[in-house]
Amino acid sequence: MDLDALTGCLASPACLVTQTTSGFIIGMLLFLVAVGLTLIFGVLKIVNFSHGAFYMFGAYFAMTAYQVSGSFALAMLCGALGTAVLGLVFERVFMSRVYGADVLMQLLVCYAFVLIFDDVVRMVWGPEFKSMGMPAAFQVMPLFIAGGVVPPYYLLLIGVALAMAVILGVGLARSRIGKVIRAAAHNPGMVSALGINPGLIYGGVFALGCMLAGLAGALAAPVRSLTPGMGFSVLIESFIVTVIGGMGSILGALIGALLIGLIRSFGSLGFPLFTEGLMYLFMVIVLVTRPTGLFGKEVA
């Protein structure tokens, strides 16, 4: 514990700004990764425990596409679309069989695939860790914004994250598609009576959630090493964020992610050896005082 460092920082405006900026950045990166998980839960009421595996695939697809083509945009596209397709297939063939079953069954099916996917990646790409490398376009000096240091690449990520937040948040609440989706989740029979295939909607939403995970993986690939099993740490992080923010709430995921970002940022000053424990403690406190999370709605 190093409380002096923490209080010292809170007292100094320069440090406060830098740590807050860094907490903001961490939070946005977390949100980008976690939003797919909360979307799937919000609409389909299932916890996608294989979320991390799709993140992993997004990263690997992107890396391979980049190595083959040299184009960053193509790499991102491959990462996103590849996982969308994978997610759709996974949902239609396997997940759809365990809708309505208890959470244990969902966990088992998802976890079975995490095991399988991790080994598949190991077989195809090998066990050693790999790196995609930063595209030349982003190999520039960091910017100084509002007293904090921000690498331009992270600006891109934050931009994408915010765009996602707005599109999904507003889209689900206001747009017609959003209403149809929410209706299908609530009462599939009614929706199919109206001539809309609920299975298509479920598949679509799941694919979207996986695509978001894959896109996050693809975007993270230039700055993080790739290895089979890399999905696990992001799964846990995403989990914490969505539980704290409220399963199913896009706004909740955003706020939850920012909170965790700040905890990590300031926590690493005050509690350098127990930063992770702090996050779990916070998760416990939220679950105990407000189980549905800060912005979540009651689950049936």
Add this chain to the structure above:
Amino acid sequence: MTRIRKPGLSRRSTLALIGAGAATFAAPWVARAQAKTIKIGMPTILSGRVAQLGTSSRNAVLLEIDKVNAAGGLAGRQVEMVIRDSKGQPQEAARIARELVNTDGCEMLLDGEASSGSFAVHEVARDLGVLCIHTCSEASSLTADPKQHIPNAFRSVRQGIHDSIVGGSYAAAIAKAKGLKKWATCSPDYAYGRDTTGEFTLYLKRFAPDVEIISDSWPKLFQPDYTEVVTKILQAKPQALYSCLWGGDLTSYIDQANIYAMFSQMEVFAVNMADYTALTVVKNLPKGIHSGNRYIKTFPATPENAAWGDAYKAKYNEYPTNWSWQNATAVMLLAEAVKKAGSADGNKVADALRGLTIKCPFGADGTVTMRAEDQTLIGYAIGWGTTISQEPYVPQVQAGDWKTILELEAEWKKSKGYT
């Protein structure tokens, strides 16, 4: 007529699995019939995030065993390696170690486990009395701590304390030359990370007393996002940074620190940088990172070492790792010890191993020694230098002096209450 696909295991594969299971139980009887071969068991990690540890260890062992077998085997018996995956779970490591000895008839163990796994296998070695050479665990306490001493367990691995002594004195020289007084550390939060960093700092300050550690960060192993660590370091404005991050973590850290332009603001001493796994993977390697050697085929700059590295690369199409040379050395030591003892009996080989010096391509002076007092490896090539982003990666390595290393190590052991 369409065939309906049933999910899960087909009948054929179920039968195959049952057959395999039956064969496995029958195996001991079959094994006994082949008493001419000598089996050596090797629990290691072949899956999960640290799979590379196991695969590169296995590669090196098989490479060396082929040579041993070609030269007549151990005490005239051909060697058969039985290598199993513990998935990095210590209770699996213990179970596999026991099974290798009790069921599969292995007469000795090469333990390719790390961290908690190696301690678990150590207890099995203590319990069963089987000859065991640890090849991957760098935890000093495994051999330094008298509570861990058992006559039949040896270690053919570099030690964190040795790396820290050499690194500390190398870094101190540079610190004094360039006036680097303010240092930060950033190391993974587990025993290896904390112990090695603590020891490095100890020796750095001993040789350059003006040095002050103004910031320390302890990210978790396999942590994906280092943002808070990088910003904390940048804020502290150190003149130099020490890190014992390794593997994928080191790569991620470099990638993330790069976009913050961290490397232009301080000298970086990353003890695990000069390892082919990191050197060939990092895409934008900053110039001038100081690093200790892990495995580099140009250090020691001998034809034997280069030949070994090339042979490994030719056979496996990848560079050797630090784990590779350690495993290879273990096999070399074993072969010599068996020759010296004239038998493959565990106890006799153990006696022969104690204090044994062998010719070795990875030795600082062409030889390495299995020190008798704590049954661990000394005399291996150890040094520091700066890295560049293409072959030979570390053009000039400053070798550590083993006389100094051993003196300081003895002092350190006394201070820890180990002697």
Add this chain to the structure above:
Amino acid sequence: MTELRAVQTGGSLSVPRVETKSQRARSLDALIALTAFIVLALLPSFFGSKALLDFVIRCSAFGLFATSLNLLVGYTGMISFGHGMFFGIGAYSFGLLMQRAGVSIPVAFVAALLITAIAAAIIGAICVRLKAIYFAFVTLAFQMLIHSTILAWASLTGGDQGLRGGIPRPVFLGVDLSNHLHLYVTSCALLVLGLLLMRQIAQSPFGYTLRMIRDNANRASFVGIDVWRAKLTVFVLAAMFASAGGIVMALFVSGAYPEFAYWTMSGEGIFINMLGGVTTFLGPMVGTVLLLTLNDTVTRLTDYYGIVLGIVILFFAIGLRKGLMDFAVGWYTRWREREHG
């Protein structure tokens, strides 16, 4: 005689008929337990294989753990994702007491159970009132918190390297646990005793209370049952049996490692329950044997254990949709129905 009269004339709230039957059932259970123990104890004389003994010892550790989890999942409907934390707490408590306090093994055993019970009582008091999925999440969160603490508190627990140096095994009552055979027989005894006790709990009126809570907690509370207290009680009891499993494992590996308290341990408990089935008492035991056999066989043959395990899980979760014992019992019931018209 008076009791029988009460039965015959009895009012609407009569209980006695269940009593006699349960007494018979209890004796039958005890008899089965004794037979099982004798068979297991005699096993080494027929099969000299040390691997078989190791296998049974591990079955004991995992069997106790998984069956205790079933008390929560199958009998009470409380899906805990973090049950492994008690396995770990048991192992560490026992290991630390033996290494540092120099007490005898039975004392350390009981003390470790008590420590786990206290921890479970505190955690349970916070958790058990939460519903279904939130209970699952919070147990997982607590487990990760405890795992983090084990790693961070290195001066006590040895951190990521675990408790090193081996667990001392002073002889007690003529039992020397450093002797493989003694360890084997003791593990069998603990397993059989543990299962017997859990069986008694499951078949007791308390056990039926739990089933009632599982089926409809609201209705149970309307009948006057203190649901919170019942849940807390079974949570603590399950934790104690899990910790007994942890102690067996600690003795087997002669140490305690953070992996014992990691979520992968809870995951194994869940797989075992799924493989064996949660609707029968011995389902988890069958699942234990199944998972361990699968593990041991597959890791001999390939490095890609993940794919095989994943496929097996899918087979049970989507194909069979129930555990092996559930399947077997279902088959048997249907066969009987066919036989008897």
